[in-house]
Amino acid sequence: xxxxxxxxxxxxxxxxxxxxxxxxxxxxxxxxxxxxxxxxxxxxxxxxxxxxxxxxxxxxxxxxxxxxxxxxxxxxxxxxxxxxxxxxxxxxxxxxxxxxxxxxxxxxxxxxxxxxxxxxxxxxxxxxxxxxxxxxxxxxxxxxxxxxxxxxxxxxxxxxxxxxxxxxxxxxxxxxxxxxxxxxxxxxxxxxxxxxxxxxxxxxxxxxxxxxxxxxxxxxxxxxxxxxxxxxxxxxxxxxxxxxxxxxxxxxxxxxxxxxxxxxxxxxxxxxxxxxxxxxxxxxxxxxxxxxxxxxxxxxxxxxxxxxxxxxxxxxxxxxxxxxxxxxxxxxxxxxxxxxxxxxxxxxxxxxxxxxxxxxxxxxxxxxxxxxxxxxxxxxxxxxxxxxxxxxxxxxxxxxxxxxxxxxxxxxxxxxxxxxxxxxxxxxxxxxxxxxxxxxxxxxxxxxxxxxxxxxxxxxxxxxxxxxxxxxxxxxxxxxxxxxxxxxxx
Numbered sequence: 440x441x442x443x444x445x446x447x448x449x450x451x452x453x454x455x456x457x458x459x460x461x462x463x464x465x466x467x468x469x470x471x472x473x474x475x476x477x478x479x480x481x482x483x484x485x486x487x488x489x490x491x492x493x494x495x496x497x498x499x500x501x502x503x504x505x506x507x508x509x510x511x512x513x514x515x516x517x518x519x520x521x522x523x524x525x526x527x528x529x530x531x532x533x534x535x536x537x538x539x540x541x542x543x544x545x546x547x548x549x550x551x552x553x554x555x556x557x558x559x560x561x562x563x564x565x566x567x568x569x570x571x572x573x574x575x576x577x578x579x580x581x582x583x584x585x586x587x588x589x590x591x592x593x594x595x596x597x598x599x600x601x602x603x604x605x606x607x608x609x610x611x612x613x614x615x616x617x618x619x620x621x622x623x624x625x626x627x628x629x630x631x632x633x634x635x636x637x638x639x640x641x642x643x644x645x646x647x648x649x650x651x652x653x654x655x656x657x658x659x660x661x662x663x664x665x666x667x668x669x670x671x672x673x674x675x676x677x678x679x680x681x682x683x684x685x686x687x688x689x690x691x692x693x694x695x696x697x698x699x700x701x702x703x704x705x706x707x708x709x710x711x712x713x714x715x716x717x718x719x720x721x722x723x724x725x726x727x728x729x730x731x732x733x734x735x736x737x738x739x740x741x742x743x744x745x746x747x748x749x750x751x752x753x754x755x756x757x758x759x760x761x762x763x764x765x766x767x768x769x770x771x772x773x774x775x776x777x778x779x780x781x782x783x784x785x786x787x788x789x790x791x792x793x794x795x796x797x798x799x800x801x802x803x804x805x806x807x808x809x810x811x812x813x814x815x816x817x818x819x820x821x822x823x824x825x826x827x828x829x830x831x832x833x834x835x836x837x838x839x840x841x842x843x844x845x846x847x848x849x850x851x852x853x854x855x856x857x858x859x860x861x862x863x864x865x866x867x868x869x870x871x872x873x874x875x876x877x878x879x880x881x882x883x884x885x886x887x888x889x890x891x892x893x894x895x896x897x898x899x900x901x902x903x904x905x906x907x908x909x910x911x912x913x914x915x916x917x918x919x920x921x922x923x924x925x926x927x928x929x
Contacts, residue, residue, distance in 0.1 A: 805848020
């Protein structure tokens, strides 16, 4: 598969086609509409081969990413079998606090993948190795700080999600302390995944993910039901499996000559950090905005009622929703690696055709995921909790989450295109605008119900997605700025 992708991306550029209108670009990009492109050097055959390039990269990434929330859903399933709503709420709060700190650092892999793809596309393997080593050094440094914060000050970290004295704290605090032990291994795995994705190799990360998740699936019931740890046992099972993943990725990166120990542990020079630092401030700002949105939604759900029913229902819906959102993220990652690689090898016109096709695939995926979420919400809720009140509270929010997938389809795919084009500042602005609208919505009467929390999240995703797609089509690097007189206009 990797060889097939490299073969498809290995030819020289030729003069581009005349520009098309946005309507014609959308029509030509629809999956299933195959047209001959005789004057394209990169994809000189029918669009079905362009689809093959996209799907060869996207499908392993989708399986890899979806496996993580599936395993998390299994964690939720086993914790739910304990029959304690507060235990489920505590687990959700601890995971949200963990990922709040994690995502503050996780912007580095997001930048690493397109930088590696661009370097490999230009034939500069030394530059690709330098980017991976620099990202690992910074991620490990920040990851150690994050681990110490969560282990030493778990109650303070939980205040991001739980109000002071919340009953769920009893379960959340010990869970978070153990979960924090996996912070550095998780970041190593994220950098490893980004590095291989930059090489257009998504099969190797898939194998690592499968092995890691199988280990977690085996350990979960053993740690929860056959040790005195109970809920905290789920955190220990996850930590052990993620340490295994980080160790495996380290060995693979060494074997592929993508890292050297001398560089991993050596602080990079300011000059060599320039490519990472150029986008770091903007991507950190974007990640902060996303964290604000996720924490605000989770905190609002935790404070809706003291019994933990609303928080437990929010946790169940988000487990189902996250499985779908990571399909979007996989398509985003496909765009973030294929677009810069194509741009480096073949120029703007072929990159534009590829990006249009990925945007269309993202839109179709959003519709399919919305239908799947709606069907799953009606059948799977009883499996996540034995509490009847939680099962009833899940229904309407889960339907709203299915609509979210349709909204996210083109928006998240468009984010991947802008990531590949290094439009980091624009992404931060668009994301912050959507988050501001969400916060205002949560502060209004709409935020006083669980359904209102999800409607506020829809507002965030809708505004961000509209800005992203509009920028790509009208003002971005791959926008058609001058429409040919012979082309139809809209």
